[in-house]
Amino acid sequence: AQSVTQLDSQVPVFEEAPVELRCNYSSSVSVYLFWYVQYPNQGLQLLLKYLSGSTLVKGINGFEAEFNKSQTSFHLRKPSVHISDTAEYFCAVSESTSGTYKYIFGTGTRLKVLA
């Protein structure tokens, strides 16, 4: 069965500092990987996704993530954060071979950017 682990429930970081939000997954088949962002009192919106091809994926708002198959990881990074990046971030996985389009979400990481 698939699972997604986001080990850090909260990450405080100072403005303009780099940040990495960690995501590890477990699956016996090939997967699609996603990062979503949720601002307070809003729904989730897609930051970036990995379907195939280059393992370094660039998304919106200056975020990027790298798919590492051997370590089953898909960590999210940003070289310089802004106050406006304060939000909750969710990693998600979907099996690419099942055709069922079902998604498993991690428990989320709350990024708090400090002035």
Place this chain on the structure above:
Amino acid sequence: NAGVTQTPKFRILKIGQSMTLQCAQDMNHNYMYWYRQDPGMGLKLIYYSVGAGITDKGEVPNGYNVSRSTTEDFPLRLELAAPSQTSVYFCATTGTGDSNSYEQYFGPGTRLTVT
């Protein structure tokens, strides 16, 4: 385009009452989903649908029912509300066969309190 819309935004129910959460989409997506989000727990899939007339259970279906009579609408029914159903409910869609395949689009959510 409105995307994914949900009504109501907020609702307070008494134990044992029933209600229907509405979800509508104008993106002509086949796949629709209902999730619940509890603090620190990420998103849990309640039910999903792969097209009109077809629905299936997710991880946490107990206490809920769904129907999908049209491509656009996917209502979630709560019968005999319980305090354990206090949560934020999100509807989402996924399209297939285009450049945005596999990406989920989320509604703004319905915040439900059962007392």
